[in-house]
Amino acid sequence: MKKRTIPYILLFLSACVLSVAIGCSRNDGPEYIPGGTIPEPEGDDGILFILNEGNFQYGNATLSIYDPVSETVENEAFIKANGMKLGDVAQSMTIADGKGWIVVNNSNVIFAIDPLTAKEKGRIENLVFPRYIHFIDDSKAYVTQLWDNRIAIVDPKTCQITGHIEVPGMKPGSGSTEQMVRYGDYIYCNCWSYQNRIIKIDTRTDEVVASLEVGIQPNSLVLDRYGKLWTVTDGGYEGSPFGYEPPALVRIDAETFSIEKKFTFSLGDSCSEICTNSAGDYIYWINNDIWTMDVTASEPPSKPLIDAHGTIYYGLTVGPISGDVYVADAIDYQQEGRIYRYSREGALIDQFSVGIIPGAFCWYRP
Numbered sequence: 001m002k003k004r005t006i007p008y009i010l011l012f013l014s015a016c017v018l019s020v021a022i023g024c025s026r027n028d029g030p031e032y033i034p035g036g037t038i039p040e041p042e043g044d045d046g047i048l049f050i051l052n053e054g055n056f057q058y059g060n061a062t063l064s065i066y067d068p069v070s071e072t073v074e075n076e077a078f079i080k081a082n083g084m085k086l087g088d089v090a091q092s093m094t095i096a097d098g099k100g101w102i103v104v105n106n107s108n109v110i111f112a113i114d115p116l117t118a119k120e121k122g123r124i125e126n127l128v129f130p131r132y133i134h135f136i137d138d139s140k141a142y143v144t145q146l147w148d149n150r151i152a153i154v155d156p157k158t159c160q161i162t163g164h165i166e167v168p169g170m171k172p173g174s175g176s177t178e179q180m181v182r183y184g185d186y187i188y189c190n191c192w193s194y195q196n197r198i199i200k201i202d203t204r205t206d207e208v209v210a211s212l213e214v215g216i217q218p219n220s221l222v223l224d225r226y227g228k229l230w231t232v233t234d235g236g237y238e239g240s241p242f243g244y245e246p247p248a249l250v251r252i253d254a255e256t257f258s259i260e261k262k263f264t265f266s267l268g269d270s271c272s273e274i275c276t277n278s279a280g281d282y283i284y285w286i287n288n289d290i291w292t293m294d295v296t297a298s299e300p301p302s303k304p305l306i307d308a309h310g311t312i313y314y315g316l317t318v319g320p321i322s323g324d325v326y327v328a329d330a331i332d333y334q335q336e337g338r339i340y341r342y343s344r345e346g347a348l349i350d351q352f353s354v355g356i357i358p359g360a361f362c363w364y365r366p
Contacts, residue, residue: 044068044069044321044322044365045068045319045320045321045322045324045363045365046320046363046364046365046366047065047066047067047115047363047364047365048065048066048067048068048317048326048361048362048363048364049063049064049065049093049100049115049361049362049363049364050063050064050065050066050328050339050354050355050358050360050361051063051090051091051092051093051102051358051359051360051361051362052064052090052337052354052355052356052357052358052359053089053090053091053356053357053358053359053360054086054088054089054090054355054356054357055333055334055356055357056088056089056106057088057106058088059085059087059088059107060085060355060356061085061086061087061088061089061090061104061355062075062076062077062078062079062086062090062354062355062356063076063077063078063086063090063102063118063355064076064077064354064355064358065077065118066339066352068319068322068324068341068350071350071352073339073352073353073354075353075354075355076355077118078102078111078113078118080118081113081117081118081119081120082118082119082120086102086104086111087104087106087107087109088104088105088106088107089104089105089106089107090102090103090104090105090359090360091103091104091105091130091131091132091359091360092131092132092133092360092362093360093361093362094132094133094134094135094362095115095362095363095364096133096135096141096156097135097138097156098115099112099113099114099115099121099122100112100113100114100115100118100362100364101113101133101156103130103131103132103133103143104130105129105130105131105146106129108125108126108127108128108129108130109123109124109125109127109130110123110124110127110130110133110143111123112124112156112159115364115366116366122159123159124143124154124156124159124160124161125159126161127143127145127152127161128145128146128147128148128150128152129145129146129147129148130143130144130145130146130152131143131144131145131146131177131178131179132144132178132179132180133154134180134181134182134187135156136182136187136203138156138157139155139156139157140153140154140155140156140162140203141153141154141155141156142154142165142180142187142201144177144178144179144180144189145175145177146175146176146177146193147173147174147175147176147193148172148173148175148177149166149167149170149171149172149173149174149175150164150165150166150167150172150175151164151165151167151177151189151201152164153165153206163206165201165206165207165208166208167191167199167208168208168211169211170191170195174194175191175195176191176192176193176194176195177189177190177191177192177199178190178191178192178218178219178220178221179220179221180221181221181222181223181229182203182223183223183227183229183254183255185202185203185204186200186201186202186203186209186254187200187201187203188200188201188221188223188229188254189201189221190218190219190220190221190231191218192217192218192219193217194217194240194241194242195217195218196213196214196215196216196217196218196233196242197211197212197213197214197218198211198212198214198218198221198229198231198252199211199212200212200257210257212252212257212258212259214231214233214248214250214252214259214262215233215235215245215247215248215250215262216233216234216235216236216240216242216243216244216245217233217234217235217236217242218231218232218233218250219231219232219233219234219271219272219273220232220272220273220274220275220285221274222274222275222276222283223254223276223280224276224280224281224283224295225279225280225281225295226280226295227253227254227255228251228252228253228254228260228295229251229252229253229254230249230250230251230252230274230276230283230295231249231250231252231274232247232248232249232250232271232272232273232274232285232287233247233248233250233271234247234270234271234272235247235248235267235269235271244267245267246264246265246266246267246268246269247264247265247269247270247271247287248262248263248264248265248271249262249263249265249271249274249285249300250262250263251295263299263300265287269287269288270286270287270288271285271286271287272285272286272287273285273286273313273314273315273316275316275317275318276295276318277318277320277323278318278320278321278323280295281294281295281296282294282295283295284305284316284318284325285316286313286314286316286327287304288308288313289304289305289306289307289308289313290304290305290306290308290313290316290325290327290342291304291305292305292325305325305342305346306325306327306340306342306346311327311329311331311340312329312330312331312332312333313327313328313329313330314328314329314330314337314357314358314359315327315328315358315359315360315361316328316361317361317363319363320363320365322344323343323344324341324342324343324344324349325341325342325343325344325346326339326340326341326342326361327339327340327342328354328358328359328361329358330357330358330359333356333357334356335356336353336354336355336356337353337354337355337356337357337358338351338352338353338354338358339351339352339354339358
């Protein structure tokens, strides 16, 4: 295997050259265009960005970068490159238009960075607790928000908000829109906090055209290679004014926007972070342990891929080429978290420390 170093902050590290394309964030699966094909991946996985949330209202979110080939990690990359802190609660990251877009929830900002230096190239401000950004084209992106009934429309070239998409039946101050995936001309988005729906947005008109109830608090969303949406619900919590029920794994046909299968777990289980491999033929999710399933399977597995072993699994991603499984451990939500890297068979390959509450991943392969 070739030796290289993480290409960040030229005053501190050496630059390097990688190969192939891009893949990122908690939605590592394919963006399915009807009639299209999924290209076969080549080369190595590239570089892994790790967003460490930090503690709410402490402003101690950080960015870490891991090189799977050299098995080296660089922590505090953003502050080293820019001389300022990342902010309060780093939520998600996406690669688009040659930039890395880091969504910082409680700071109400999205930073655009050069992915090879981590230096800031722009920022989008005046958002309402932003959660995720999804690019429709090079001049339009959607930004989901917490505690708002609207999805912001932004122009990434100017970093300006150009409009909003109002979600029917959602109240200002208590709304919640989260992850987004694209199927043809439509964006599908799960509505999480005190919500129970997946909504469907027409990107040509920027309007919500349909919604589908799937269960209490669907917290993540992916699309498989067959045009099927998958979500996991967390079921709420005991005493919640919105209700409390067993969590579930739900499969939805994107074409008909109807539920095809719903697998219900035990009351009190903790389901989150659904993602796919790059081929889109396997899904992975957290339910205390790490679970995986062929998307054509008739029932969920009876045994997990990776046991929790007393950890608090909080984030999950799959290497786009290797299929290695990366799991973030929040430990106690106060000290530095850890990342565990497993083979696709569940054998431990590497582990390393990052920042406080690692929660989101983004792959970059220039």
